[in-house]
Structures are given as structure tokens and as C-alpha cells.
Amino acid sequence: MATNITFHPGAVSTEERAELLGQKGATIWLTGLSASGKSTIATALEQHLLHLKLHAFRLDGDNVRFGLNKDLGFSPKDREENIRRIGEVSLLFSQSSTLTVTAFISPYKSDRDLARALHAAASPPTPFIEVFVDAPLSVVESRDPKGLYKKARAGEIKEFTGISSPYEEPDAPEIVIKTDELSVEGAVEKIFGYLVEKGLVTI
Ligand SMILES: Nc1ncnc2c1ncn2[C@@H]1O[C@H](COP(=O)(O)OP(=O)(O)OP(=O)(O)O)[C@@H](O)[C@H]1O
Ligand SMILES: [Mg+2]
Structure with a gap:
């Protein structure tokens, strides 16, 4: 833990930045089981916003695990750290x-609440919109676009959300x-x- 650090504020406040750029930031946090449709919806939403000339950016589970979070696995502790970092990064983007x-399973309520709390504590508070991408386990299991449920049922993937790890x-x-x-x-x-x-957007 670093101690001798001091926050250096910018010359342009978040409000002035929004005014100058003609756009406010916000975090749209998609959560749900694997194959519920988070990435599919996030991709379509990003495209829709960009085509309206709104600055939008997608942070997606697997993509972030290729880089920023490549040191993390799927244990409860690593999942928690994964979401903590994403919470911080999404706040920076929104600011x-x-x-x-964001399109992360983010299965634990406490982790999502932490991301929400981070946004609420920012100055000024940053909008955090939690979107529950909901589909029954039977449906997502029958979709299984990455074949992960099949592997999880066969015991080839440990700690798989919805099968051997909880989704809250x-x-x-x-x-x-x-x-x-x-x-x-829709x-x-x-x-x-x-x-x-x-x-949050004006059209
Ligand atoms: N109404 C819908 N909304 C979103 N996806 C749908 C819908 N109907 C069917 N699908 C299909 O469901 C699958 C969802 O996969 P997707 O990769 O988006 O899930 P995910 O939630 O990002 O999973 P993961 O957590 O593993 O990344 C896709 O094959 C998509 O075409
Ligand atoms: Mg996905």
C-alpha cells in the first residue's frame, strides 16, 4: 500500500468536461450468467451509441482477462479482484x-455493490446503471455458444457460475x-x- 501519494486534480472539472464535449459519462453495468447475452447486447449497444456520434466504450470479460487482468483466475478471491479493477477502470472511463x-458475469452482489459505491463516492457522483441480463439456466445452457456449460457439466471446468459456483x-x-x-x-x-x-444522453 503506497503512503506518500497525493491526488493531483485536473484543470477541467468533470462537469466542465461534459459541457465542453457535449456528453456526460455513465457506467452501464451488465451482469448475468454466461451466455445470458451480455457481450451480444453490449456490442449492439456500443454500436448504436457510436452511430449516434456518442462516445461509448465496451469493457468485456474475456477481453479484459487477456490483458489487464491476465494474472487472475476464477477463484472467489480472483473474481473479486477482477471486478474491483473493472469497477475502478469503468469509473475512470465514465469520468x-x-x-x-461493461459485460462481466460479476456473480457476487458484494462486488457489484462495491463498483456501485465507488461511482457514488466519486466527485461528482457518476451514474451507475445495473442491468440484469436475465435468462433461465436451462436457456443459457442450451445456447452454450462457447461450449462451456458442456465442459462444466463434465467436470472439466471448476467453479463455473450457475453450475458449481453461485450467481447472486x-x-x-x-x-x-x-x-x-x-x-x-429490444x-x-x-x-x-x-x-x-x-x-444521460440527449438526442
Ligand atoms: N435476446 C438475446 N439477447 C442476447 N443474446 C441472445 C439473445 N437471444 C439469443 N442470444 C444468443 O445468446 C448468446 C449469448 O452469448 P454472449 O456471448 O453474448 O453471452 P455472455 O453473457 O457475454 O456470456 P459470457 O459471460 O460467457 O461472456 C449468443 O449466441 C446470442 O446470439
Ligand atoms: Mg461475454
């Missing part, structure tokens, strides 16, 4: 006036998307509608 879309559903997410009922386009529309309604 830069970017609409930041959000109690009060800002948005719920049931991907066995709503299309990808999901993007729902999230985008929320951003407009809350004044």
Missing part, C-alpha cells in the same frame, strides 16, 4: 465523459432484460430509452 458498457441475482437493478423474451434490438432500445429518460 472521461464516455458511456461505458441483483435485488434492485435499474434495468432487467429477459433475453429469452426480448430481442437484442434490449438496446430499452437501455437507450432509460439513458434518454434519465437525461
Whole structure:
């Protein structure tokens, strides 16, 4: 733990930055089982926002594990550290006036709450929108786009969320998307509608 460190503020406040760039930042935090549709929806949402000339950036589970978090595995402790770092990185992106879309299973409520608390404690507080990408285990298991459920059932993957590791559903997410009922386009529309309604994007 570093001790002799001092925070160096910028010359442009977060509010002035938003004013100058004509855009506010926010973190749109997708959580849900593997194959629930987080990456699919995050990718479509990012594309939708960029086509409207809004700065958007996606932080996706596996991608981040190739680089920033390549030292981490899937034990409870490593999952916690994975999400802690993503919470910090998404806050930095959002403070830069970017609409930041994260796509991580983030199975533990306490870790998501920590990310939310980080955003709330920032100055000024940064919007944190928790999106529960919800689909029954039977549905995600039948999709199994990466063949991971098959491997987990065969015991080839330990600590697999939903099979041998818990997924704690959000109690009060800002948005719920049931991907066995709503299309990808419908999901993007729902999230985008929320951003407009809350004044986070102006069109
Ligand atoms: N309404 C829907 N919304 C999103 N994805 C859907 C929907 N209907 C079917 N799918 C399919 O479900 C799969 C979801 O896979 P995706 O990689 O997006 O999941 P994920 O939640 O990111 O999983 P992981 O945590 O393993 O990265 C894709 O094959 C996608 O085409
Ligand atoms: Mg994914």
C-alpha cells in the first residue's frame, strides 16, 4: 500500500468536461450468467451509441482477462479482484465523459455493490446503471455458444457460475432484460430509452 501519494486534480472539472464535449459519462453495468447475452447486447449497444456520434466504450470479460487482468483466475478471491479493477477502470472511463458498457458475469452482489459505491463516492457522483441480463439456466445452457456449460457439466471446468459456483441475482437493478423474451434490438432500445429518460444522453 503506497503512503506518500497525493491526488493531483485536473484543470477541467468533470462537469466542465461534459459541457465542453457535449456528453456526460455513465457506467452501464451488465451482469448475468454466461451466455445470458451480455457481450451480444453490449456490442449492439456500443454500436448504436457510436452511430449516434456518442462516445461509448465496451469493457468485456474475456477481453479484459487477456490483458489487464491476465494474472487472475476464477477463484472467489480472483473474481473479486477482477471486478474491483473493472469497477475502478469503468469509473475512470465514465469520468472521461464516455458511456461505458461493461459485460462481466460479476456473480457476487458484494462486488457489484462495491463498483456501485465507488461511482457514488466519486466527485461528482457518476451514474451507475445495473442491468440484469436475465435468462433461465436451462436457456443459457442450451445456447452454450462457447461450449462451456458442456465442459462444466463434465467436470472439466471448476467453479463455473450457475453450475458449481453461485450467481447472486441483483435485488434492485435499474434495468432487467429477459433475453429469452426480448430481442437484442429490444434490449438496446430499452437501455437507450432509460439513458434518454434519465437525461444521460440527449438526442
Ligand atoms: N435476446 C438475446 N439477447 C442476447 N443474446 C441472445 C439473445 N437471444 C439469443 N442470444 C444468443 O445468446 C448468446 C449469448 O452469448 P454472449 O456471448 O453474448 O453471452 P455472455 O453473457 O457475454 O456470456 P459470457 O459471460 O460467457 O461472456 C449468443 O449466441 C446470442 O446470439
Ligand atoms: Mg461475454
